[in-house]
Amino acid sequence: MRNYFDFHTHAFVDRLAERAMSSLSATSGITPTTNGTVTGLKNIMKMRGISGALLLPIATKPSQQHTINNWAADIMGDGLLCCGTIHPDAEDALSEIDRIKQLGLCGVKFHSEYQDFAPHEERMFPIYERIAANDLIAVFHGGLDPYTKGEILATPERFAAVGKAFPEMKIVAAHLGGMTLWDDVERHLAGKFRNIWLDVSVIAGHIEPEQLLRIIRSHGTDRILFGSDCPWDDPANEITMIENLPLSETDKELIFSKNAKKLLEIDRQSES
Numbered sequence: 001m002r003n004y005f006d007f008h009t010h011a012f013v014d015r016l017a018e019r020a021m022s023s024l025s026a027t028s029g030i031t032p033t034t035n036g037t038v039t040g041l042k043n044i045m046k047m048r049g050i051s052g053a054l055l056l057p058i059a060t061k062p063s064q065q066h067t068i069n070n071w072a073a074d075i076m077g078d079g080l081l082c083c084g085t086i087h088p089d090a091e092d093a094l095s096e097i098d099r100i101k102q103l104g105l106c107g108v109k110f111h112s113e114y115q116d117f118a119p120h121e122e123r124m125f126p127i128y129e130r131i132a133a134n135d136l137i138a139v140f141h142g143g144l145d146p147y148t149k150g151e152i153l154a155t156p157e158r159f160a161a162v163g164k165a166f167p168e169m170k171i172v173a174a175h176l177g178g179m180t181l182w183d184d185v186e187r188h189l190a191g192k193f194r195n196i197w198l199d200v201s202v203i204a205g206h207i208e209p210e211q212l213l214r215i216i217r218s219h220g221t222d223r224i225l226f227g228s229d230c231p232w233d234d235p236a237n238e239i240t241m242i243e244n245l246p247l248s249e250t251d252k253e254l255i256f257s258k259n260a261k262k263l264l265e266i267d268r269q270s271e272s
Contacts, residue, residue, distance in 0.1 A: 005052040005256070006054070006227055009055050009227075009230045033230055051257075061087060062087040062090035108131055112141060113153060129166070136170075156184040177190075
C-alpha cells in the first residue's frame with residue numbers, strides 16, 4: 001500500500017475558519033475541498049489514504065505570530081505536524097524563531113505576498129541565519145498566488161539567490177519553485193541546489209507533464225515533495241499527477257513520503 005505524506009496543507013482555528021474561507025474563496029474564485037478546519041483536513045487525509053501532513057500557518061500581521069504558533073503547537077499529533085510562522089516586520093521575529101524551535105514546530109512558513117517582502121532582501125538575512133542556527137526548515141510560497149494581485153515577489157531567481165547565500169539553510173520552495181514560472185524554475189533552480197526542495201502542491205493541471213517530468217528528473221527525485229495546498233486543491237489531484245508520470249516505484253515512494261520523513265526527521269523522532 002502506498003504511503004502518502006502531504007507536505008503542504010492549511011487550516012484555520014475553528015472560530016475563524018468560515019470567515020477566512022469565505023473571503024479567500026471569493027477573492028480567488030476557487031471552491032475549497034474542506035471547510036478550512038483541522039477536522040476538515042484530517043477528514044480529507046483519511047479519505048485519500050494520507051497518513052501524515054504538514055500544516056503551514058501564515059502570520060499576515062506581526063501581532064499574530066505568537067497566537068498562531070501557540071495554536072500550531074497545540075494541534076500537532078495524530079499524523080499532523082506544523083510549521084510555525086513569523087512576520088518579517090515583527091520586532092521580536094528572531095526570538096520568535098527560537099520559540100518556534102522550543103515549541104517543537106518543524107520550521108517557518110513565509111508568504112511574500114501576504115507579508116510584503118521579497119525572499120532575497122537583505123533585511124531577511126538575520127532571519128535566515130537564525131532559522132539555520134535552529135536547524136529549522138524555511139518554507140516559502142513560490143510564484144503566482146491567485147489570492148493576491150501585483151508583482152510576483154517569490155520567484156525562482158530570488159530563491160536561487162537565497163539558496164546560494166545560505167547553503168546551510170533547508171529551503172522548501174512551494175508550487176514546484178514558482179507557480180506558472182516553470183521556465184524560470186528550469187533556468188534557476190532545477191538541479192542546482194542540494195539545500196532546496198520543491199513541493200508539487202496545487203500544480204496539477206497547471207503544468208505540462210513533459211515539463212514537470214523534466215524538472216523532477218533534473219532536480220532529483222530525492223528533492224521533490226508531495227503536497228496539495230489543501231483545502232485549495234484535493235490531494236487526489238496531485239497524487240494522480242505523480243502516479244501518471246513514468247517514474248520508478250522507488251522514485252514515487254521518495255516523492256510521496258520518504259523525502260518528507262527524512263527532511264522532517266520523522267523516523268528519528270519516533271526512535272527517540
